[in-house]
Amino acid sequence: MHSIAAILLAAGLSSRMGPQNKLLLDVEGEPLVRRVARAYLSVLDGPLTVVTGFEAEQVRTVLNDLPVHFAHNAAFAGGQPGSVATGLKHAPEAELLAVGLGDQPLLTPYDLTKLIAAQRAGDSKKITIPVHAGQRGNPIIVPRALRHRLTENPARPGCMRFTRDHPEHVQAAELDARGFYADVGYARRLREAVRTRQRGRSMTRTHLWLRRLLHKLKMTPEQADNIRFPCC
Known part of the structure; x- marks a missing residue:
């Protein structure tokens, strides 16, 4: 087995x-x-x-x-x-x-x-x-x-x-x-990261990480805003 x-x-x-x-x-x-x-x-x-x-x-x-x-x-x-x-x-x-x-x-x-x-x-x-x-x-x-x-x-x-x-x-x-945990609350965190960047605020390490991930996934902010992942 x-x-x-x-x-x-x-x-x-x-x-x-x-x-x-x-x-x-x-x-x-x-x-x-x-x-x-x-x-x-x-x-x-x-x-x-x-x-x-x-x-x-x-x-x-x-x-x-x-x-x-x-x-x-x-x-x-x-x-x-x-x-x-x-x-x-x-x-x-x-x-x-x-x-x-x-x-x-x-x-x-x-x-x-x-x-x-x-x-x-x-x-x-x-x-x-x-x-x-x-x-x-x-x-x-x-x-x-x-x-x-x-x-x-x-x-x-x-x-x-x-x-x-x-x-x-x-x-x-x-x-x-x-x-x-990238699928738990993922849309909310990505959305906030994008909004923070757009407002021109200084970004935390977490926001910088999320921005890099958004770039890796080649997603638009609109797509990121609509993701919701299930959880086992």
Whole structure:
């Protein structure tokens, strides 16, 4: 059995980006979803299962030369829970299973390694979630013993509902790397950074960082204003 495998959710409608699929945004010369997939592949000893949905062919095209497996959620318009259920159905058995998002531009292999280490240092029977300053991040790490619990209620599948309904099965890993949280409050922070720059105020280090990220993603302020990322 594999030590750790992963599900990467890449099925969302990306409706708040207008005509642009955020997973295909250019980040330093490569599509965002490819950048994230490579980060996962560098730390896994098991398969990476990519769940596709919206613009599935385009997503597959930018990942086709990577050693990933694909699972298609035909009902992707129904939201993230169905994509998690699709991934769980197709991902192979492993001691640990990471469930993450395809749109985290700052997530690094080092971040993932730290999260896996935190899970192994804690209660091996619990789901591990990165947390910092009251924010929950992604991905989460699910032990094999709890994997089936995420789909035991077919009307409410997925990790978000389960981890909130069953806190006794969850442990927090205090990790401050920005890669885990770039999708939490991301639109608000980008919007404020852009507005601060436009008002001509001196910018904090955080604002400078956000400005650089905005440039990397090749996004307009209007696009940034409309992003809202889900959270497991």
